[in-house]
Amino acid sequence: xxxxxxxxxxxxxxxxxxxxxxxxxxxxxxxxxxxxxxxxxxxxxxxxxxxxxxxxxxxxxxxxxxxxxxxxxxxxxxxxxxxxxxxxxxxxxxxxxxxxxxxxxxxxxxxxxxxxxxxxxxxxxxxxxxxxxxxxxxxxxxxxxxxxxxxxxxxxxxxxxxxxxxxxxxxxxx
Amino acid sequence: xxxxxxxxxxxxxxxxxxxxxxxxxxxxxxxxxxxxxxxxxxxxxxxxxxxxxxxxxxxxxxxxxxxxxxxxxxxxxxxxxxxxxxxxxxxxxxxxxxxxxxxxxxxxxxxxxxxxxxxxxxxxxxxxxxxxxxxxxxxxxxxxxxxxxxxxxxxxxxxxxxxxxxxxxxxxxx
Numbered sequence: 237x238x239x240x241x242x243x244x245x246x247x248x249x250x251x252x253x254x255x256x257x258x259x260x261x262x263x264x265x266x267x268x269x270x271x272x273x274x275x276x277x278x279x280x281x282x283x284x285x286x287x288x289x290x291x292x293x294x295x296x297x298x299x300x301x302x303x304x305x306x307x308x309x310x311x312x313x314x315x316x317x318x319x320x321x322x323x324x325x326x327x328x329x330x331x332x333x334x335x336x337x338x339x340x341x342x343x344x345x346x347x348x349x350x351x352x353x354x355x356x357x358x359x360x361x362x363x364x365x366x367x368x369x370x371x372x373x374x375x376x377x378x379x380x381x382x383x384x385x386x387x388x389x390x391x392x393x394x395x396x397x398x399x400x401x402x403x404x405x406x407x408x409x410x
Numbered sequence: 411x412x413x414x415x416x417x418x419x420x421x422x423x424x425x426x427x428x429x430x431x432x433x434x435x436x437x438x439x440x441x442x443x444x445x446x447x448x449x450x451x452x453x454x455x456x457x458x459x460x461x462x463x464x465x466x467x468x469x470x471x472x473x474x475x476x477x478x479x480x481x482x483x484x485x486x487x488x489x490x491x492x493x494x495x496x497x498x499x500x501x502x503x504x505x506x507x508x509x510x511x512x513x514x515x516x517x518x519x520x521x522x523x524x525x526x527x528x529x530x531x532x533x534x535x536x537x538x539x540x541x542x543x544x545x546x547x548x549x550x551x552x553x554x555x556x557x558x559x560x561x562x563x564x565x566x567x568x569x570x571x572x573x574x575x576x577x578x579x580x581x582x583x584x
Contacts, residue, residue, distance in 0.1 A: 237415045241443075244413045254538060257483065269415075273482050274446045275521060295489060308447050309431065313514035313583055335581055338509060340487035347449060347488060351433055364428060405579050407509055 242267045273345040277317030278305020279353035280394050281330050290325050290366035300383035315401050316350045326369045328360040337406040339386040348386040416441045451491030452479020453527035454568050455504050455582040460545035464499050467541035474557035492525045500529045502534040510579040522560040524564040559584050
């Protein structure tokens, strides 16, 4: 961030009065530009005992498999974001269930939130973000080619919880 | 947002290629400025059977009572945000427990996340953001002067769950 989006003046990094950390601040109009973590909302879409995964066709981690998930947008809820991202990345329509994992990734200023989800039909397929979309039985999950640690851990906890027939919230840190 | 923070050119509102919603976009360098919901991290600080509330001395809702909570910062986890905000608003040090409520407020692009919390000492007091900080027994909670609906609902669910001695996650929408 170099220039003020309000008045075009130069941006400086400074601690505003009454604050305790550095912010991007306008040198002319004193406008403060706050930057905060973003939420990645996603789902664990299930059809029967199979799980839907998407092979990423975009960076980061193109070519690796992921649960459908993406940046939550303004004006929606976390569940609506998870539903929309599932549709956009896999064409699957789901019924969003309970929150299953909250994954803090402070290194990249993200919080990943995955919801349990039941596919409402067998419809799914490739999209602009996913070169392949496929249902996997537990023994076929491509563990060595999962795109993100948050997805891998969420899948592992999901399978363990399913074995015990008791799903609980998993609060994880990466 | 009027001017590009990268190159000073005029910002336009447009749907970028491959996207499906309007974004602030630079008319010259094509930089896209995404805006996403923010997380408010907070706690329900408990000392014995009393709950710590803060009387806000800043807008919005100055003069009304709230649980300590505020914008999660880059580089921290949701629990660290809840811990820091509790200290900053009430001077109380707490041990953060389980996630208790996730409150979507899509109208203002916020997600409020409140954690169970045990005060580790009886130390608390007013701060730059709180004109008063006080412990309340259940029957003394100032229900008509609670600052935010998310706080009021979180407190109500907390008291109900405490009565049944079983705390669960509450996923709420406002």
